[in-house]
Amino acid sequence: MSYARRALAVAWKDLAVERRSKETLNALVFFSLLLLFVFQFTLGGDRERLAAVLPGVLWLGFVLSALLALGRTFLVEREHDCWEGLLLAPGDKSAIYLGKLAGNLALMLVVEALVLGLFVVFFDIDLGRALPGLLVVVALGTLGLASVGTLFAAMTANVRARELLFPVLLLPVQVPILLATVKATEALLLGEPLGAVAHWVKLLVAADTVYLVVSLLTFDVVLEG
Amino acid sequence: MVRVLGWLVMAFAVAPREVTQGNVQRIMYVHVPLILASYLAFGVLAVASLVYLVRRDPGADRLAHASGEVGVMFVGLGIATGSIWGKPTWGTWWTWDARLTSVAILFVMYLGYLLLRGTIEDPERAARYCAVLGIVAALDVPLVHFSVYWWRTLHQPPSLMKPGGFAGSSSILWPLLVNLVAFALLYAYLVARRVRLLRAEAEATA
Numbered sequence: 001m002s003y004a005r006r007a008l009a010v011a012w013k014d015l016a017v018e019r020r021s022k023e024t025l026n027a028l029v030f031f032s033l034l035l036l037f038v039f040q041f042t043l044g045g046d047r048e049r050l051a052a053v054l055p056g057v058l059w060l061g062f063v064l065s066a067l068l069a070l071g072r073t074f075l076v077e078r079e080h081d082c083w084e085g086l087l088l089a090p091g092d093k094s095a096i097y098l099g100k101l102a103g104n105l106a107l108m109l110v111v112e113a114l115v116l117g118l119f120v121v122f123f124d125i126d127l128g129r130a131l132p133g134l135l136v137v138v139a140l141g142t143l144g145l146a147s148v149g150t151l152f153a154a155m156t157a158n159v160r161a162r163e164l165l166f167p168v169l170l171l172p173v174q175v176p177i178l179l180a181t182v183k184a185t186e187a188l189l190l191g192e193p194l195g196a197v198a199h200w201v202k203l204l205v206a207a208d209t210v211y212l213v214v215s216l217l218t219f220d221v222v223l224e225g
Numbered sequence: 226m227v228r229v230l231g232w233l234v235m236a237f238a239v240a241p242r243e244v245t246q247g248n249v250q251r252i253m254y255v256h257v258p259l260i261l262a263s264y265l266a267f268g269v270l271a272v273a274s275l276v277y278l279v280r281r282d283p284g285a286d287r288l289a290h291a292s293g294e295v296g297v298m299f300v301g302l303g304i305a306t307g308s309i310w311g312k313p314t315w316g317t318w319w320t321w322d323a324r325l326t327s328v329a330i331l332f333v334m335y336l337g338y339l340l341l342r343g344t345i346e347d348p349e350r351a352a353r354y355c356a357v358l359g360i361v362a363a364l365d366v367p368l369v370h371f372s373v374y375w376w377r378t379l380h381q382p383p384s385l386m387k388p389g390g391f392a393g394s395s396s397i398l399w400p401l402l403v404n405l406v407a408f409a410l411l412y413a414y415l416v417a418r419r420v421r422l423l424r425a426e427a428e429a430t431a
Contacts, residue, residue: 148361151357151361152358155341155354155357155358156341158350159341159344159345159354160344160345161344165337165340165341165344168337168340169337169340169341169358171333172330172333172334172337173334173361173362173365175330175369175372175373176365176368176369176371176372176373179372179373179375179376180372183375183376199375200375203368203371203372203375206368207368210364210365210368211361214360214361214364218278218357218360218361221278221353221356221357222353222354222357224353
């Protein structure tokens with residue numbers, strides 16, 4: 001099997017398992033709905049104040065659901081005792097990484113689309129012209145979160161206190177992604193064109209590239225033994 | 226080792242004597258070398274992590290481990306001393322200034338590194354995972370730097386947070402340089418001791 005085929009096989013397997021069990025997706029959808037309630041209750045009903053913090057709250061929603069989703073990346077294998085099976089896959093292990101990453105990206109983008117839709121409805125955001133730019137920022141930010149998240153999920157899969165350690169490791173590393181996405185979203189929602197936040201988009205592209213390359217190069221090391 | 230300690234004693238004994246300013250300013254002689262020595266520690270950690278992944282030499286891992294511990298301690302002390310200096314000088318313990326934020330992120334990032342080490346029992350696996358994390362963290366530093374810089378400076382002029390103008394007179398510069406060397410040596414000394422201890426631990430359990 002070629003490299004791409006092997007990566008696709010892993011992604012396909014994960015998505016098929018998810019489609020049949022809907023374990024993660026159902027809980028994530030419900031969780032993001034609850035987050036919306038929590039934001040509304042903790043921030044109060046003041047429209048103006050909500051509008052001011054909306055970009056931050058939106059990304060808080062994305063990040064919290066991403067932490068839950070990404071942390072589970074390798075739990076399917078753990079829970080069903082397929083870890084060895086995964087390790088026995090022939091060839092370069094980074095194909096497994098790409099497959100897992102693709103599965104994670106698909107899952108996260110579905111949840112994020114849903115959260116964005118809920119935000120539009122509940123907080124009455126006018127996406128309008130901001131949507132194309134916002135999609136670029138969300139896609140780049142999600143790739144950044146998922147690329148390191150998938151690598152760290154593999155590292156914490158066999159570790160004590162994994163639920164705690166995973167966010168503790170991931171969040172500090174993701175500060176650049178968070179700052180860039182929140183600031184860019186803020187500007188876009190204020191009606192500025194994507195060109196006005198070009199420096200943030202460049203930072204996101206640079207971060208994504210660095211994270212992807214490091215993850216691909218080091219994933220072999222994480223999975224051995 | 227005795228000679229290193231001698232250097233330290235000299236640096237601490239000689240440096241303050243040359244100072245004629247207010248007492249609070251003296252913190253700078255500890256604060257700046259602490260932060261710079263912690264950068265040195267994290268740099269060594271990154272290189273040692275890379276060397277470990279390539280050569281699988283447990284010695285490189287022990288060097289990374291020790292550097293991580295000393296670096297986190299230094300940066301923590303650096304933040305604490307900066308905070309103590311900031312209260313009378315800036316009137317606040319903490320502000321989200323670009324540099325402060327970067328250093329704080331650095332601190333939590335490498336604290337996470339030590340946490341990861343602490344939770345893995347198998348030393349070989351701990352070495353591998355920590356080496357990967359060490360490399361990711363090192364490559365993240367420039368990204369953190371730029372994002373935080375833009376985040377703050379596009380927001381408000383940096384001139385607000387400028388520390389109370391230090392003139393670059395040589396009476397300040399020399400004690401600072403002596404202390405820089407002293408803290409680099411202190412780092413080397415602590416790491417050497419820690420590496421020796423880690424090696425002894427590894428031999429004892431082997």
